[in-house]
Amino acid sequence: MILGISGGIAAYKSVEILRRLQRTGADVVPVVTEAGRKFVAPMALESLTGRRVSSSLWNDTDPIPHTSLGQRADLILVAPATADLIARYRAGLASDLLAATLLASRAPVLLCPAMHTEMWEHPATQENIDVLQGRGVHVLEPAEGSLAGGDMGIGRMREPAEIVEKAQQILLSDSPLTDLADAARRMEGVRVLVTAGGTRESIDPVRFIGNRSSGKMGHAIAAEAARRGAAVVLVTASDARTPAGIEVIRVQTAAEMEKEVLSRFADSDVVFMAAAVADFRPRVEAGSKIKKSDGPPLLELEPTPDILARLGEEKASQFVVGFAAETDDLVENAKAKLERKKIDLIVANDVSAADSGFEVDTNRAVLLWRAGEVEDLPLALKSEIAAAIVERVAGALED
Numbered sequence: 001m002i003l004g005i006s007g008g009i010a011a012y013k014s015v016e017i018l019r020r021l022q023r024t025g026a027d028v029v030p031v032v033t034e035a036g037r038k039f040v041a042p043m044a045l046e047s048l049t050g051r052r053v054s055s056s057l058w059n060d061t062d063p064i065p066h067t068s069l070g071q072r073a074d075l076i077l078v079a080p081a082t083a084d085l086i087a088r089y090r091a092g093l094a095s096d097l098l099a100a101t102l103l104a105s106r107a108p109v110l111l112c113p114a115m116h117t118e119m120w121e122h123p124a125t126q127e128n129i130d131v132l133q134g135r136g137v138h139v140l141e142p143a144e145g146s147l148a149g150g151d152m153g154i155g156r157m158r159e160p161a162e163i164v165e166k167a168q169q170i171l172l173s174d175s176p177l178t179d180l181a182d183a184a185r186r187m188e189g190v191r192v193l194v195t196a197g198g199t200r201e202s203i204d205p206v207r208f209i210g211n212r213s214s215g216k217m218g219h220a221i222a223a224e225a226a227r228r229g230a231a232v233v234l235v236t237a238s239d240a241r242t243p244a245g246i247e248v249i250r251v252q253t254a255a256e257m258e259k260e261v262l263s264r265f266a267d268s269d270v271v272f273m274a275a276a277v278a279d280f281r282p283r284v285e286a287g288s289k290i291k292k293s294d295g296p297p298l299l300e301l302e303p304t305p306d307i308l309a310r311l312g313e314e315k316a317s318q319f320v321v322g323f324a325a326e327t328d329d330l331v332e333n334a335k336a337k338l339e340r341k342k343i344d345l346i347v348a349n350d351v352s353a354a355d356s357g358f359e360v361d362t363n364r365a366v367l368l369w370r371a372g373e374v375e376d377l378p379l380a381l382k383s384e385i386a387a388a389i390v391e392r393v394a395g396a397l398e399d
């Protein structure tokens, strides 16, 4: 594993990260940028690893270190990742050993950004992060806290324990699940429509009925399909970051989502309905804010359109995937939904567990196919579950 260290004050934590990684049995090779050397003493890293710490492309005895390091790595962890390093990586520059190693590697990459709030929130940095995530790079986004110079805000690098845990999760995803997904069936020429997020149904101009869906699963599916070369349209009710390289349509309500989905259905080959669509909405939306002094309002609700069931009815050759969030009788309920909505595949999640379903980054799922086949996808990152789902659907399209 490579531990890349770029030049920010958070580099003082990299020695602890290194120690923790070594305790997990990892063989860690530190690569430090010139600026990184100002914050962490190479001697400390050399004593702990027994390796010479390189920064430059030009002073190593290995004739091609910039390629050999990246090629041999099972993971490249960059902590801290400065705005400058992130920009260089996004641009594909190979201006020092760390940037060149990133460019010359197919290993998974985990970036742990650390910088001032203004630099993190700058559109340039945000765009760089979006693009890198779209390329499959993992990003452990910075937390809020005290920053160098006494400032407070978002930009603080995550704690070493959390970074090491995330690195392990990524390495662990080297499971049979991802092995299969890594076969990377391509989807060039396939038109994919994905929905994501929880819809919001207005009560009045300031209040709405919503749900706990974060949109992460749908966004991960859209990213995965795009990574495989599909032309992806994402209709999302989520504020979460959207992957690069796809068409994004933002919606709020079930009715808006229905309109956008139906108008694109005929031109789609595969639809992933990952959105948590509200089942009910207020029959009328108040035109102005309901006054607290008028007492609690009695809300009359009406059903929203079931978009997925409509797709099941209208479907020609499209492959339609539904999602089922259940708290009990997962498989039975999902099976009933598969039949009722006349779809090809249903991805069922148990949302009662703390580590799967809504809001969190991990998930476990059961895939139920129309032909009756059932497959368990064990606990994994949502990006990995997405990879497995998309892989299997791409396979079904080929058959």
Ligand code: C5P
Residues within 6 Å of the ligand: 254, 273, 274, 275, 276, 277, 278, 279, 304, 305, 306, 307, 308, 309, 321, 322, 323, 324, 325, 337
């Ligand atoms: O019936 P239930 O809401 O559990 O079904 C979940 C699946 O149906 C999801 O794929 C969701 O996107 C879709 N759905 C829909 N329109 C609704 C409700 C759910 O498309 N009104």
